[in-house]
Amino acid sequence: MESYKDVSELQAGTLLKEDVYCKTKYPIMRKGTELTLEHIEVLRVFGVNQVKVEEKLNNSDETNPDTSVDTDNTSDNLYWLKNPYDKAVQDYKREFNNWRFGQLPEVAKIRSFIIPLLEKFIAQKSMLAMINEFSTPEEYLYHHPIAMGILSAAIGKKMGYEKGDIIQLGLAGTLADSGMAKIAPSILEKTTSLSQEEFNEVKKHTLFSVKMIQTTPLIRQEMKLAILQHHERLDGSGYPRGEKMETILVFSQILAVADVFHAMTSDRLYRPKHSPFKVIEMIKEDEFGKFDIKVVDALQNLVGNLSIGTRVKLTNGELGEVMFLHRDAPLRPMIRKDSDGLIIDLSTNRDLVIEMIIE
Known part of the structure; x- marks a missing residue:
């Protein structure tokens, strides 16, 4: 049985029937939380007077399926998404090898496998924080564009963009590193840190990427510019042109944040991965002034949204x-x-x- 109850009358074991807000954009306590004495004390500290609750029932026959709390079975979703994700990585790898031999990207083919995948991940938002778990150091070169496309689309959706923009962001994110196919394999497959000369070669990939997709009508001009700018930084410290602030598109920043987040949360041949929470903290603090805070906040809300009881x-x-x-x-x-x-x-x-x- 559910009802509103004064916080002063709450007992441990009671289930919250709805999210609890307290002059906050996000709940301080989630629906479905089984209250402990510490939770009740937190509600008092925040000045919450009443909450909607459901007494915890011990008899399973009395449980009303219509009032049960929705759950997100992470292990099932992980298995359900890994197969199509792995297939997309292998599809991208085949295309990438074609680009190495001079072929131009077939954007229609890229669309056919990336759009269904990004839609699956956006529908299972809890998986976005775990997308780095799918990647392997040996094939990071092919995992990264798929993850970047998914994350770019998800950030765009979180920021309120229309479906057409979201799909375009997913495509742009997936193709942003297509120009890596023009970089020497000896550099891309190196297992230690790059020399300055080698890094200067890698920095050319943004120009190569744009040249490779320049003639396709399936990617909008602003997305082509976003691909060129996805390594630019608001403080002028990026490349290839060292652009600053208003000259950098928001779409470029979305690709940039997706790129950095996945790169830093993934195991690489020359360094271990960082926690997604640590990476967001590093982007906001160590890299302060380089990224649009609205984009970073959107990412944080997607992969680092905590509430009491989490x-x-x-x-x-x-x-x-x-x-x-x-x-x-x-x-x-x-x-x-x-x-x-x-x-x-x-x-x-x-x-x-x-x-x-x-x-």
Whole structure:
């Protein structure tokens, strides 16, 4: 039975029937949370007077299927998405090898396998934070464009763009590194850091990419410009032209953020991956001034959206539950550890960060 209940009357074991907001854009506690004494105390701290709840039933026969909480079975979704994802990677790899021998991209063919895939991932948003788990260091060159297309489309959708723009962003993201086919394999397959001379060669790929798709009518002109600009930075530190601020399209920034996020969260032959939460933090802090904050916030809302009650795994392997969100540091909440029940504050324990959300 569901009803509104005063917070002062709540008991541990009660289930929240709807998200709880408190002058916030996102809920401070999610629907379906089984309340503990700590949750109830947090509600009091935030000044919440009443919440809609459902008493937890022990008799399964009494459970009303119409009021059960929706769940997202991550393992099932992971399996369901991995096969089409892997197929798209292999399809891209075949096309990439054709480009190495002088063929131009068949954009219609790219559309045929990337659009259905990005639609699947957008429908299962929890998988976006785990897309780096599909990648392998040995074939990163082919995984990265597929992931970049998916992430670019998802960010575009989160920012409110129309379906046509979302599809175009997905295509542009997938083809942004097509010019890598013109870079020497000895450079692309190197297992150590690149020399400055080698990096200068790699930087030419944005120009190569645009030249390769310049004549196709299936990609809009602004998306072709976004491909050229996806390594430009707002502070002028990017390439190929060192452009700044208003001369860089928002579409370019969407591709840029998707590119950096997947690159840094993926294992590479010459360095290990970082946590998605750590990468967003690095983009916002270490790379401050280089990326459009609206684009970064959209990515954060897609892959790092936490609320009280969210189950997480930390980078030290500990499992726990989000107990409190800091307004100024939402990616570094207070976590109650499963192992000993102690609460750790990630805002003061900077060596630790959330590795992933556990559905």
